[in-house]
Amino acid sequence: MNNMVLPKGLFLNVKTTAETIDILCNHFLPSLLFESIPILEANNRVLAQDVYSQIDVPNFNRSTMDGYGLNARDTFGASSSMPAYLNIAGDVLMGETTHLRLKSGEAARIPTGGMLPENANAVVMIEYTHEIDNQTLEVQKPVGVWENTVCIGQDIKKQNLLFQAGRLLRAYEIGALAAIGQTRVDVYQRLRVGIISTGDEIVPAHALPDKGQVRDINSLVIASKVLELGAVPNFYGIVQDRLELIHDAIKACVSQNDVVLICGGSSVGARDFVIDALSSMGETLVHGVAMKPGKPTIVAKIEEKPVIGLPGHPASTTIVFLVLVQPLLAHLQHTTLSPWYLTAITSRNIPSQPGREDYVRVRTRDMNQEAQMSAEGIQSQLTISASSNTKYLAEPVFGSSGLIRPIFEANGLIKIPIDCEGLDEGEEVRVMLM
Amino acid sequence: MNNMVLPKGLFLNVKTTAETIDILCNHFLPSLLFESIPILEANNRVLAQDVYSQIDVPNFNRSTMDGYGLNARDTFGASSSMPAYLNIAGDVLMGETTHLRLKSGEAARIPTGGMLPENANAVVMIEYTHEIDNQTLEVQKPVGVWENTVCIGQDIKKQNLLFQAGRLLRAYEIGALAAIGQTRVDVYQRLRVGIISTGDEIVPAHALPDKGQVRDINSLVIASKVLELGAVPNFYGIVQDRLELIHDAIKACVSQNDVVLICGGSSVGARDFVIDALSSMGETLVHGVAMKPGKPTIVAKIEEKPVIGLPGHPASTTIVFLVLVQPLLAHLQHTTLSPWYLTAITSRNIPSQPGREDYVRVRTRDMNQEAQMSAEGIQSQLTISASSNTKYLAEPVFGSSGLIRPIFEANGLIKIPIDCEGLDEGEEVRVMLM
Numbered sequence: 001m002n003n004m005v006l007p008k009g010l011f012l013n014v015k016t017t018a019e020t021i022d023i024l025c026n027h028f029l030p031s032l033l034f035e036s037i038p039i040l041e042a043n044n045r046v047l048a049q050d051v052y053s054q055i056d057v058p059n060f061n062r063s064t065m066d067g068y069g070l071n072a073r074d075t076f077g078a079s080s081s082m083p084a085y086l087n088i089a090g091d092v093l094m095g096e097t098t099h100l101r102l103k104s105g106e107a108a109r110i111p112t113g114g115m116l117p118e119n120a121n122a123v124v125m126i127e128y129t130h131e132i133d134n135q136t137l138e139v140q141k142p143v144g145v146w147e148n149t150v151c152i153g154q155d156i157k158k159q160n161l162l163f164q165a166g167r168l169l170r171a172y173e174i175g176a177l178a179a180i181g182q183t184r185v186d187v188y189q190r191l192r193v194g195i196i197s198t199g200d201e202i203v204p205a206h207a208l209p210d211k212g213q214v215r216d217i218n219s220l221v222i223a224s225k226v227l228e229l230g231a232v233p234n235f236y237g238i239v240q241d242r243l244e245l246i247h248d249a250i251k252a253c254v255s256q257n258d259v260v261l262i263c264g265g266s267s268v269g270a271r272d273f274v275i276d277a278l279s280s281m282g283e284t285l286v287h288g289v290a291m292k293p294g295k296p297t298i299v300a301k302i303e304e305k306p307v308i309g310l311p312g313h314p315a316s317t318t319i320v321f322l323v324l325v326q327p328l329l330a331h332l333q334h335t336t337l338s339p340w341y342l343t344a345i346t347s348r349n350i351p352s353q354p355g356r357e358d359y360v361r362v363r364t365r366d367m368n369q370e371a372q373m374s375a376e377g378i379q380s381q382l383t384i385s386a387s388s389n390t391k392y393l394a395e396p397v398f399g400s401s402g403l404i405r406p407i408f409e410a411n412g413l414i415k416i417p418i419d420c421e422g423l424d425e426g427e428e429v430r431v432m433l434m
Numbered sequence: 435m436n437n438m439v440l441p442k443g444l445f446l447n448v449k450t451t452a453e454t455i456d457i458l459c460n461h462f463l464p465s466l467l468f469e470s471i472p473i474l475e476a477n478n479r480v481l482a483q484d485v486y487s488q489i490d491v492p493n494f495n496r497s498t499m500d501g502y503g504l505n506a507r508d509t510f511g512a513s514s515s516m517p518a519y520l521n522i523a524g525d526v527l528m529g530e531t532t533h534l535r536l537k538s539g540e541a542a543r544i545p546t547g548g549m550l551p552e553n554a555n556a557v558v559m560i561e562y563t564h565e566i567d568n569q570t571l572e573v574q575k576p577v578g579v580w581e582n583t584v585c586i587g588q589d590i591k592k593q594n595l596l597f598q599a600g601r602l603l604r605a606y607e608i609g610a611l612a613a614i615g616q617t618r619v620d621v622y623q624r625l626r627v628g629i630i631s632t633g634d635e636i637v638p639a640h641a642l643p644d645k646g647q648v649r650d651i652n653s654l655v656i657a658s659k660v661l662e663l664g665a666v667p668n669f670y671g672i673v674q675d676r677l678e679l680i681h682d683a684i685k686a687c688v689s690q691n692d693v694v695l696i697c698g699g700s701s702v703g704a705r706d707f708v709i710d711a712l713s714s715m716g717e718t719l720v721h722g723v724a725m726k727p728g729k730p731t732i733v734a735k736i737e738e739k740p741v742i743g744l745p746g747h748p749a750s751t752t753i754v755f756l757v758l759v760q761p762l763l764a765h766l767q768h769t770t771l772s773p774w775y776l777t778a779i780t781s782r783n784i785p786s787q788p789g790r791e792d793y794v795r796v797r798t799r800d801m802n803q804e805a806q807m808s809a810e811g812i813q814s815q816l817t818i819s820a821s822s823n824t825k826y827l828a829e830p831v832f833g834s835s836g837l838i839r840p841i842f843e844a845n846g847l848i849k850i851p852i853d854c855e856g857l858d859e860g861e862e863v864r865v866m867l868m
Contacts, residue, residue: 178649
């Protein structure tokens with residue numbers, strides 16, 4: 001028996017990563033249904049409906065200081081040598097609707113958060129006042145109109161659009177939803193991501209591999225990233241390198257998921273059946289992407305759903321996921337990915353071959369933080385400094401794409417553009433956090 | 435009835451943020467118990483035990499290419515004009531232990547991921563070979579020793595320390611745990627964070643506020659951030675401004691949680707009972723922090739547990755949480771916080787008053803991305819560029835700390851140091867992502 005692996009062909013029509021993302025985002029439209037969930041569960045979920053406020057927040061003019069509510073006009077010109085004198089009309093009670101109505105020259109005692117009486121348009125801080133007696137207030141400093149107050153609707157206006165559908169919800173948006181009394185929110189349902197591992201040599205993580213076998217790493221890494229993105233990973237096991245088995249696994253997976261990720265078998269070798277299976281089931285949109293690692297990537301469309309063939313080396317799987325699949329998943333979740341980039345300095349020359357984008361794993365270190373830590377002890381690492389004259393250092397973590405160590409030793413990714421022959425030591429680069 | 439709010443005192447011993455974090459980390463020791471959980475649930479959890487590998491990964495010498503396993507020596511000097519000729523000894527089967535044992539001048543067909551036969555120490559790629567007949571291989575290029583292979587233990591070495599306790603687990607560490615067959619992992623239990631809201635004016639988010647009342651935003655924002663950090667928020671409701679009620683709530687909360695956060699009532703006004711309650715129950719370590727917003731912050735120690743009094747304005751609560759509480763929670767979870775900072779350019783002058791750290795909420799925009807988007811369309815925003823000559827722009831989001839809008843409109847925080855009078859337009863700053 002000859003199981004030799006002659007290449008069946010080369011990649012005939014290699015796409016760039018930008019072209020591939022374009023294809024992914026144009027061929028596959030987000031179509032998730034809504035679900036209503038408690039706001040406390042909505043962090044990292046995507047808003048499915050525009051949110052309008054039914055109320056003004058606050059719904060009364062509120063003091064932001066302990067002091068006296070009054071008409072600002074009555075304090076104009078006041079100073080410590082020439083104070084203004086006002087009559088104390090009463091007290092605003094915390095948490096209660098006040099029915100006080102100030103006349104000219106009157107003030108009301110008011111706590112932080114208290115409701116301004118009618119005709120009051122400012123609060124003078126207690127520090128700038130003195131009660132001569134129970135009814136007479138001395139004010140030593142003028143206040144401006146609406147100073148030390150929050151006006152009706154100043155935070156959130158009734159009937160106005162608060163958040164647009166598609167907004168990724170964070171703790172802060174959740175606070176705003178609480179403010180308008182919305183304790184449940186319509187978000188898109190979680191995206192279902194089917195994951196298939198392929199390879200005769202792959203055994204599950206719980207099994208003991210014989211010599212010649214390796215444990216399935218990729219599906220765990222991918223599933224964990226999928227969870228991070230707020231989606232649901234569904235496992236379809238490890239499928240042997242046989243066309244009909246791969247075909248059947250993909251078929252089941254497509255019918256039960258919104259997107260399918262296949263780890264391994266995506267190349268052009270005699271044992272790589274994924275492309276054949278996909279071609280027989282639907283349309284192949286991309287086979288071969290000008291990136292390293294990750295060239296043998298497949299994008300196919302089956303039953304209108306995206307099926308991505310990821311190369312099986314752990315580094316390839318991971319980097320193709322980060323670079324191509326993450327934006328797709330965000331897109332299918334009705335939002336866009338906004339990765340943030342650190343600015344770092346390369347610690348050494350990083351060679352690259354033109355004609356493909358190189359994705360270099362790097363260990364990024366905060367030189368500022370390390371300098372402070374050695375100088376002042378642990379606490380300073382936790383504080384934030386506005387100064388940016390000390391930089392991050394990006395040290396490439398080299399290693400075969402068959403290894404997992406360079407992945408877990410790295411915390412960032414540098415893209416070296418397709419037409420670039422490499423980066424110099426000390427060059428300023430953008431690092432995408434992994 | 436006079437419920438006036440005369441200051442009972444000033445902050446007598448204001449601490450810096452660095453001093454406060456120091457106090458937090460030195461007075462409170464992490465003491466969480468372990469729990470064993472499936473690795474797929476371990477993302478964002480903290481490893482509780484050192485992990486040693488019981489096996490070599492891989493546990494056999496593995497080919498990283500489709501080609502021929504051989505002894506590198508047999509290819510030395512080979513070229514297309516002067517090829518080397520080897521005898522084909524057989525096939526390595528994918529996923530199986532090979533019992534082939536090469537003699538000098540022999541090669542074995544081997545697929546990517548296949549096991550090298552005994553005496554093979556390199557793989558020549560199929561592209562540089564030609565099978566003259568079924569038994570004779572022509573090699574047109576020399577290979578180096580161990581070229582196109584991954585050796586036994588090259589990724590992870592048996593008996594070696596793989597991960598140290600205290601490591602924050604990501605998808606990549608989870609992959610490595612899968613690689614060594616560890617499908618469950620010991621992590622620290624989730625930190626229990628008790629949350630109390632105080633204030634006579636506060637009503638729950640589901641209630642309709644009267645004029646004079648506001649909905650509880652803070653406990654939702656805090657709870658959502660607590661969940662993000664992998665901890666468990668426990669709510670203790672909204673407590674009215676009465677010493678004995680606050681006392682009782684804190685007592686219950688301390689007994690059932692690892693850390694207690696109290697929103698509101700932390701200042702020195704006549705209605706601010708939190709400091710009195712805390713002083714009567716334990717030791718007050720900090721009252722007053724030189725930061726804005728956030729000055730009226732309390733750190734107390736009750737039954738050896740940290741109890742933090744957060745000022746009640748939404749911006750104050752949020753920023754004190756980000757600056758002081760986050761590092762504490764990381765510390766109590768047996769790890770340290772490593773926030774990453776963007777380098778950005780300020781869009782305008784940002785004034786600051788010396789004597790306190792100013793925390794300015796900013797909206798950070800990627801000018802590079804926006805330029806690309808307008809020039810090339812949506813897809814380019816999703817790609818990573820190594821070039822960093824275009825920067826982020828940080829636009830301050832000003833607004834009273836009583837408002838929530840400036841919080842949800844911001845995505846970052848700039849610290850203006852205590853001795854600084856402000857930042858100039860165009861100044862380079864570090865932005866902590868919110």
